[in-house]
Amino acid sequence: MPDKVLLILQVLYANAHPSMSHMSPDFASVFGDCICMTRQILYSEDAQPFLIAGSGTLGWDQVSANLVEPGENALVLHSGYFADSFVDCLQTYGANVDQVKAPIGDSVKESDVETALKSKKYKVVTVTHVDTSTGVLSNIKGVAEVARRVSPDTLVVVDGVCSVASEEIRMDDWGIDIVITASQKGLGTPPGLSILVASQRAMKVFQNRKTPITSYYASWKKWLPIMRAYEKNSAAYFATPPVNLIYAYHTSLRQIVQGPISLEDRFKAHKNASRRVKDAAAALGLRCVPLSEDVSANGMTAIYFPDGLAASDIIARLLKKDVVVAGGLHASIKEKYFRIGHMGATAVDIERGDIDRVITALNEALAEAKASKA
């Protein structure tokens, strides 16, 4: 069996680990390692990871229920579908939310962020690093720089569900307070684990909150002692962790952090893969949803269908060639585009040949679709 296939099987095999007690010393040490390696991926020395059974969405609840007190202001930078949902979540927990909206295919300009942050006192500013609905990449380093300069008390919250481990994120150097993510994208683990990392600055804001925390399951007051105990390789109980998934996450983290290539080379590999897919699309005369290279994600590509063709012409043909792509998600353009994921093993393990296969399939599917309309 080729080594590259083996890497993914190792993760799945770990997910089939015979169930262990979440209170056992063996599991405690695996959980502890996961906490440390999660921090490493975000280049942080002292931020506090929270690993909780749940979807990525649960990270929004954690921010809304632990950091933003009812009646406080939140600023949401809107670059696609996921900002709307984050707004909904923040409002559920009583925040007053303002938005700065970018046109479809663009990220919010830093000058607009600066204007907004100067206009009002915001507890948090949120930015979707890669919006899965549009493939738009936001400059989170730039957003954090603006926030630190013009509104130093505002916490910078990055939704990194679609970016962690495929785009560079340097929490400490860039001054980012919260990174929200999930197990199933760049981190290459089955879905079911909500991963959130909070800076010590954010933890101080949390410790100083005046009003009660507005969630039970997502309460950091409950989870912080648990995460601290497990990091010291000692078990503690609030709610049962997803034991098997933690084993799988551990295996995947070790491949990323201690694997044959460095984190830096991993990000380069994602850029290379992305460049190849986007060049191939351009050569076919296809237009991407992101308006420029600066705002294009490296772990996925969102492409408009050419005139006269639709999802039914392209997606099914790609599927027949064993290439699974996703349809549109952004409400305003839902029927007009499709999305190709190229993160994790697909981007990093060049010998798999995934990118070649995707490009060939795309060429063939497009030719066939056009021929069928001729």
Place this chain on the structure above:
Amino acid sequence: MPDKVLLILQVLYANAHPSMSHMSPDFASVFGDCICMTRQILYSEDAQPFLIAGSGTLGWDQVSANLVEPGENALVLHSGYFADSFVDCLQTYGANVDQVKAPIGDSVKESDVETALKSKKYKVVTVTHVDTSTGVLSNIKGVAEVARRVSPDTLVVVDGVCSVASEEIRMDDWGIDIVITASQKGLGTPPGLSILVASQRAMKVFQNRKTPITSYYASWKKWLPIMRAYEKNSAAYFATPPVNLIYAYHTSLRQIVQGPISLEDRFKAHKNASRRVKDAAAALGLRCVPLSEDVSANGMTAIYFPDGLAASDIIARLLKKDVVVAGGLHASIKEKYFRIGHMGATAVDIERGDIDRVITALNEALAEAKASKA
């Protein structure tokens, strides 16, 4: 490989299912089956299951955020540790909580439930079916009968984390509105799935609530259309489901619902296994935490250490004999007892010989511990 070992491996193997898109038709149909089979296990025709990535704890948030509006009254029947936590959760979401507390080792008397329900209008009454901290079994059929008779508008909420699939629960016949559970106990699946089933009566109360729902991730407004879509074998998106775990749950549900023995025989098997463990403890002169047989769970046994012996004398010795038991959990008696789980395959698959092994190990460990003190 013996068939009985194979059954558990099948579940773990399903957990290693290569990751599928949660939007794929194959997955949608597996998810749909899980929804239907979950209903079957609770003998309900039309109750609404919610299967969400999370721990069992998330079920408390679902009840507190969707059914109880801020300022409404909740009555918690206290038979151990988990009632305290449910109180904490209900209060987090703004409920006024009253408790009726049973002495340690007992469940709340139905006459006390009746008095409490007559004293005030309660939106919900909650009862822990089996409190994992004490091994106490509550008579949920009796509690529901009292509620229906003296306070018909009060919703009956059963915390069944430690009872579903090891104790009989007939939602429709008994008039139970909510059953909360998790994947990892009687349902024999790895942890990470919050399972909640709501009667149509509860769903009507939910639909008629006046104030906004107080959670985002646990909001039934978000999840109801998703569960309805998947039940029709059609995918829908709110937050990514734990795909692999749903495959594992599917495998386990099929073993329970369509396996060689009926649900009724499964409950009988748990009673037999329990009887054997409790008789063996009695023969050794050991006292159980539950005060009588009526209030003793069938999927676990909580046993006091004999005078002069402690956790360090017994638990480590059992572990050396490959029998993993848990220490105490109820704060008032934490150091004084231990807990043996005997649910799922251990109780049902007699050929495994688990119960014999546990009883032999307990006899030996006790003799060795006593000898070491002599």
